[in-house]
Amino acid sequence: MEGEGAKKYYSIADYLELEAHSEQKHEFRDGIIVAMSGGTIPHNMICGNVFYALRDKKKKGCTVFNSDQRVYFDEINHYVYPDTSVVCGGIEVSGEDENAIINPVLIIEVLSDSTAAYDRGEKFRKYRSLPSFKEYILIDQEQPIVDTLFREDGKYWRMQTIVELGKKVPIYSLDIEILMEDIYSEVSGFKEPQFKLDLQ
Structure with a gap:
């Protein structure tokens, strides 16, 4: 969406108009529109x-959203589409966009070579700007490895890595567990792991 030379900046209204008529999803980064690649x-x-594992196990009063759900960050004027997000309690939306949530408790991203650095770095910093955000889960699509990060006492983040299919992934914000086998059900062609350590 960038022209030659100087970057072109768009309003939120421009962005929402594009999303309403586009088959491809885009992120909005304070005036810059960035096309998202397909999975x-x-x-x-x-x-x-x-998505379905969370739907089956979630607490009453929590809502699970798939990757079509936008999240808005008022503090930095950004929109993103997490792979999965969960809101517990009332759903709060952006004043600019009634279809963008602003209070997810849990966000899950499935990593790829092209997005892993962004998901672990800049995107995580964006998510941390949300007061409601308590837990971040990163899933490797090439090996059965899951990283969970949980905010304790509203301040410090505790990280845990789960390796191999026989394990369970604790989701502290929902007080549930999901089997690694359920996360990777019917997925084949894993790369050989570079390490075989139980880091729980």
Whole structure:
């Protein structure tokens, strides 16, 4: 969406108009519109597995959203589309966009080579700007490895890595567990892990 030479900046209204008529999703980064690439087959399978596992186990009063759900960050004027997000309690939306949530408790991203650095770095910093945000889960699509980060006491983040299919992934914000086998159900062609350590 960038022209030659100087970057072109768009309003939120421009962005929402584009999203309403585009088959492709875009992020909005304080005036810059960035097209999102499509996911691989394993990526999409894992996203579906996680969505339905959470739907089955979630607490009453919590709502699970798939990757079509926008999240808005008022503090930095950004929109993103997490792979999965969960809101517990009332759903709060942006004043600019009634279809963008602003109070997710849990966000899950399925990593790819092209997005892993962004998901672990800049995107995580964006999510941390949300007061409601308590837990971040990063799922490797090429190996059965899941990282969870949970905010304790509203300040410090505790990280845990779960390796291998026989394990369970604790989701502290929902007080549930999900089997690694359920996350990776029907996904094949894993790369050989570079390490085989139980880091729980």
